[in-house]
Amino acid sequence: MSASLPPPAAQQAFCEVSAIDSGTxxxxxGQLVDTAAPxxxxxxxxxxxxxRHSRTRETFLFDLGIRPDPENxxxxxxxxxxxxxxxxxxxxxxxxxxxGLSRTEVKHIAISHIHFDHTGVPTAFPNATFLLGAGSKPVIEAKGPDFEGTIYAIDVPLERTKFLDSSTPDWxxxxxxPRALDFYGDGSLYIVDAPGHVPGHINILARTSTDGGWVYLAADSAHDWRLLTGEAGIGHHPEWGCIHEDPGKAQQNIERLKALAEYPRVRVLLAHDKPxxxxxxxxxxxYWPDKIESL
Known part of the structure; x- marks a missing residue:
């Protein structure tokens, strides 16, 4: 097994975690798995x-889903x-x-990556700081704001956006x-570099209890649980190709995710988690305002 996760400290801070239905x-x-019929x-x-941080009650969102007006x-x-x-x-x-949570109370929003089904409407959150992987910045600069011919779509207020560079010493x-950032500095929430899908793809690893529970929010590291069970491989559609921009690195990251899923008391959740x-x-x-039970 790979290196263990850090044990809890005395009076360990953690995060309460809730899902949100953010679209379909x-x-x-066939773009996702290689076992699909034509x-x-x-x-x-x-x-x-x-x-939500157990001590400060600070609110952190991970992804914003599909905007309510996808026709736009x-x-x-x-x-x-x-x-x-x-x-x-x-x-x-x-x-x-x-x-019961006002949009004005949301302090940080991490966007796993800049595909349309994760970016929602950032401007609807007037007080939030946005966190994106550094790899997304040149894509936004080169292809934004319209992102013609892509499935990218994002409109973050750049004055409230931080592009996180996983090559720096604090990762x-x-x-x-290999690379994670202890976001609050207390071991409660880590932002994880998750390469392969698109530039700047990030995941979240958060403690869910004082005594060793965790959740891993895998975003699009895998789109289907069969990629983790070995029942399917990464899809390559004959017309539209692979949903991952670097399938080799994506498979390496899937292997890390498989290893993590074997750890005790770690719940893995995908962005498109049908089960x-x-x-x-x-x-x-x-689902919000209910909470996902800690393992």
């Missing part, structure tokens, strides 16, 4: 997450239509406020991952 995509399954379609749920996506809207995707978005600020190994949604969405278990 009807799309070709032209097989799938309904892919999209999840975002609310994390610019370049990505045209590209997804060509790829036969049908998009359903969600009003994430409204969902938070129905559960260090944790568990099977979690199928088990919990109907009665709202684990």
């Amino acid at each position: 995509i009807h799309m070709l399954l 032209d097989e379609m799938t309904n892919l749920p999209c999840l975002a997450f609310v994390l 996506l610019r370049g990505a809207g045209a590209t997804t239509a060509k790829m036969r995707m049908v998009l359903t978005g969600r009003d994430i600020p409204a969902a938070l406020e129905r559960g 260090s190994p944790i568990g099977p991952f 979690f949604v199928n088990a919990n969405a109907k009665d709202g278990r684990g």
Whole structure:
């Protein structure tokens, strides 16, 4: 097994974690897994997450899903239509406020990567600082704001955005991952460099208890649990290719994720986690304002 995760300290801080339904995509399954039949379609749920620090009660969001008006996506809207995707978005600020959390209270929002189904409407959060992987910055500068011919879509207020460089000395190994940032400095939440999918792709590793529980929010490190169980490999669609920009690095990262899933008391959740949604969405278990149970 890879190096163990750091043990809890005395009076260890942790994060309460809740899922948010952040939309759906009807799309070709062959872009995701290599076991799909020709032209097989799938309904892919999209999840975002609310994390609240156990001591400060500070609110941290991970991803913003599909914007509630996907018809107003610019370049990505045209590209997804060509790829036969049908998009359903969600009003994430409204969902938070129905559960008692004002959009003005959100302090940090980490965007796993700049594909349209993770970026929502950043400008709806007037007081948040946005956190993106540094690899996304040159893409935004070169291809934004319209991102024609891509499935990128993001409109962050740059004056409130930090681009995180995982090559700096404050990033260090944790568990099977070579580079992670102890965001609060108390071991409660780590931002993890997760290369392979797109430039700047990041994940979250957070403690969920004082005594050794964890959750790993894997975003698009894997789009389907069969990639982690070995029942399928990364898909390469004959027309649209692979959803990962660097499939080799993506597979290396999947191998790290497989290793992490074997650790005791670590819950792994994907951005498009059908098993979690199928088990919990109907009665709202684990969805904001409810909390995902710690292992």
